[in-house]
Amino acid sequence: MPTREDLARARARLMGKVHRTPLVSSGALSERAGVELRFKCENLQRAGAFKARGATNAVFALDEDDAACGVCTHSSGNHGQALALAAQLRGIRSFVVMPADAPAVKKAAVLGYGAEVIECAPTLAARETTLAEIAERTGATFVHPYEDPRVIAGQASAAAEILEEDPEVDTVVVPVGGGGLFAGSSLTCRHLHPAVAVVGAEPSAVDDAAQSLRSGVHAPAPDGASTMADGLRTRLGTLAFQILRADAREVVTVEEEAIAEAMRFFWERTKLIIEPSAAVPVAAALAGTWRDRQKVAIVLSGGNVDLDHLPFGGGR
């Protein structure tokens, strides 16, 4: 479990390598939410998502010998791009296993950061087998998207920046998938800002994190669950569950319709592109969930959307 010192080391390591993203406000959003809102713009982060923080911390934490063999992961989403970018920054190789049916634009993005992409059948078994083969053959270090203390320590830096910039923030809200961002934010507040609440937001369709933290038992991934917030389909990770349970964190859930509506409202009013996953905490805020708080900061997880498949208008 990352310590207070691990968080501090991660911050030092990330300096100059990832963006210190802006914290912005919107009168229209705050008014509808009934509370002052601030948005941490990880959609403007390098590679378009907060994942750059964790991946960069993990890559730069490697010693020279390990780094020389490169890094590998499996991802069809933001973590693959983030790891490829981090490896490029350090000047080492990276290998990203992707299902053969992943969108061409995602493959192109990973290749664009200089990674080697290895395609596999679109099953969990194929993904794990292929990754194991790569690791064996190349000696590359596997950097898991969230079951990794260095990744969690990296993600923790977003909340730290928020609370440094605006000490009036009393609540930090983050979307929850594997839980790396949620656990990292939780640790930041545990160690540095114990009075600040950290809350997760999750689609109702994949509410395993909400269930797990309510019951204290790590719930399985919902079967065949579907949500437009594709970054949040993942089951809450074991490491994240342990951290979040220890901190007694809670998760609110939102319906698909509210996610789409929040995403649209956010786009229209702020002119900032956020991905469906980032719209999940926004939807919860717009529903009035935090009316009784002073100032709520939402981490906008990323801005990587497929413009051919938008959840509104003719693009639906």
Add this chain to the structure above:
Amino acid sequence: MPTREDLARARARLMGKVHRTPLVSSGALSERAGVELRFKCENLQRAGAFKARGATNAVFALDEDDAACGVCTHSSGNHGQALALAAQLRGIRSFVVMPADAPAVKKAAVLGYGAEVIECAPTLAARETTLAEIAERTGATFVHPYEDPRVIAGQASAAAEILEEDPEVDTVVVPVGGGGLFAGSSLTCRHLHPAVAVVGAEPSAVDDAAQSLRSGVHAPAPDGASTMADGLRTRLGTLAFQILRADAREVVTVEEEAIAEAMRFFWERTKLIIEPSAAVPVAAALAGTWRDRQKVAIVLSGGNVDLDHLPFGGGR
């Protein structure tokens, strides 16, 4: 024609009333353009477009007696919203004539800023008659979207902010419709930054400004012309033509396909929403038009898009 003093007065008047928008960069865009690009984010301006500058300057330039009767205009676009917002800021009435078939979302936006909306038949004649009636009945001052020196002096402030913030910029590029922004930018450089080039960008489908400035004869509006850049369908104004001809400015043109492609690329890479009109100068830059310049600043006219009718993906 606005003088150097008029520009200075406009800047003083706008202080604290409109945003000093950020000037941002993008490695991906600069690389494709073959030159360092900067973007003046008027999409993040109040009411979502640079039009807030001109309308606010015009409204706050009124003396008390005129102001007491309010202001009026005809517009189905950004100027209507901008004037309504400016009037609200000054605490006076505003009347906006809109065609009955204008999108409901645009009407809602104008109403949201406290304007009175008067619907008319969707013809030029009906629009002008209706506006004349309103002005007669109420005594409200007509604020034209671009045939007004105070409006042009207000629009001039965007280029002034760019060149104050980054003195290395040697070229300012703006989209051209009625020409208020283009003429204002031209005056800013004439009076304050004579070494800086000011260039217009226009859709090929409505290239009357390019024709006019090439031939020295004010060309008519192209007949039945259509472009996705709906803000630029307007004929170049008389006042703008005079200013721009005196400064010997030039206009480049771009095809519809390039506009859509530039808009998409910009959204994907910067996570900032720009309207099709703002994508016109971006398209010209991506085509390599300014490869031989040092640093090119593009004014992103606005971010008011109809998410139900996007020029790409399923939303087409």
